[in-house]
Every structure is written in C-alpha cells, then in structure tokens.
Amino acid sequence: MNRFLIILFFSLMLFSCREEGRKWTFVKKIELPQKARPLAMAKTGADLWFSDPDRFRLLKIDLNGKVLDSIVGIQRPMNIDFNKGKLYVPEFLTDTIWIFENGKKYSLSLNAKPQAPAGLNVKGDTIAIADFYNHRIILQINGKVSFIGKEGHDKGELYYPIDVKVQDDKIYVADAYNNRVQVFDLRGKILNVIGEQDGLNVASAIAFNKNGFAVTDQENSRVLIYDLNGTLQQILTTNINYPTDVMFDGNMLYITNFKENSIVEYSMQS
DSSP states (O other), X not given: OHHHHHHHHHHHHHHHHHHHXXXXXXXXXXXXXXXXXXXXXXXXXXXXXXXXXXXXEEEEEOTTOOEEEEEEXXXXXXXXXXXXXXXXXXXXXXXXXXXXXXXXXXXXXXXXXXXXXXXXXXXTTEEEEEETTTTEEEEEETTEEEEEOOBSSSTTOBSSOOEEEEEXXXXXXXXXXXXXXXXXXXXXXXXXXXXXXXXXXXXXXEEEETTEEEEEEGGGTEEEEEETTSOEEEEEOTTOOSEEEEEEETTEEEEEETTTTEEEEEEEEO
C-alpha cells in the first residue's frame, strides 16, 4: 500500500510539472475583410461568428478568414454568445438582446431591462448580462432576476462592465474601467478581485477552459492567462493589437485584434 501511494504521489507530481510547463504559443493570424473590425467572437461548429459594431453587422468566417455568412442592420452588436444552437447578440444602441436560431430572429425575454447591454453568457436557465450604463450585472435564473454590483470603484462595485461569464456557480465580471476582474457568488457576494496587481488597463473580455481563464488587457495589447485560483500563469503579446475578446476551443485560443482586421490563433504547446 505504501509503495502504491508513493508511486501515485510521484505520478501526480510529474503530471503537474508537465501541465505547468505547457504554454500558449502563437500560430497564425487570420486576416479578415479589409474594413472589418472584430469586437467579439462565438464559435459555431468549425466556423466563427464575430461582431463588427462599427459597421452594424456580424460576419461568419471559416478559420482561414473566408466570409461564409452575415447578419446586417444590428445597431452596434457587442459581446456575443452561442449556446445550444442559438446565437445571442446584444444590441448596444437599442437595449435589446437578439437570438438568431434556424434562420429566425427574436428578442430574448428578460424581466429587467438593461441600458446598453455589452455582453452576456447563457448557461442553461441562467443568463448573465453586463448592463453597461447601469454599472451592474443582470442575473436571471429560471426567470427570477437579481442584480450584482453598483456604480463605484470599491471592492464589489462596478464601473462600465463589458463582459460576464458564469462558471462553477460563480459570476466573473470584466469590470472594464476599474481595470480588473471581479468574482461573485450567485447571491452577489464578492469573492475575489483579480488583475489589479497585474497592471490591467481595461479588462474587456473573459474566457474559460478547464485549467483557468484568459482576460483581455485591451489598452496594453495583452492577454493574461490565470489559473482557477486567479494566479497569473502567462502573458501573451505576440501579434496582439488592442484585444477585445478571447475564446478557448480545446487546445486553441483565439483573440480579436480590434484595431486591425484580424483574429490571432494560439495553441497550447508543451
């Protein structure tokens, strides 16, 4: 038994060391149509949708940048989401969230109205919305609404939140202009503040994988990689220019370059 435990211990240590040694490495830049400015992404199968708010549209591309489809006439589409065959599009200028499904378009039913929805995340019956001008998160669970945060700069307060993610019964908020990520429980209790010590300057997007999460450091043209405890693991800068969104897809990582017409691709390397 003791021998078995010793072998198990060293096996776990070896696995941990291998995981710690793995790093994200730049692979390629996906060039987009010349006038496109990608703000946010959502993956649908093998392809990507991205929002182009300056031109009031969304474009669907393959991973070589070829345009496959488009949605036009959306008044500043922001941080989009895709869940169970539905594409969710927050329309910033009309305070509406649209759902596109099987060629149909309809609005998301909410029991509270956001003022300039900047981002959202849908997980089953849980919907979290970054309510930009109200400096709060709208959390709707099984139709019941609660609010997280209020305007301010202290711990637990928000200042123009742009993105939000629901993960393991916690709410992660890209508290953009407080230059940090804040973590709350489902009742709105503040649990953690991440990024202040790392020099974030406009935290505009969050994405998760099994090992942790990524945050876009918009004004510094960086993406910061954290473990699930909020400890900084890696800083990505290669070919990143004003990143506004980040997305994991298995061993791949995608980042939007808003100030140029491209999306960059990284992969996990040992």
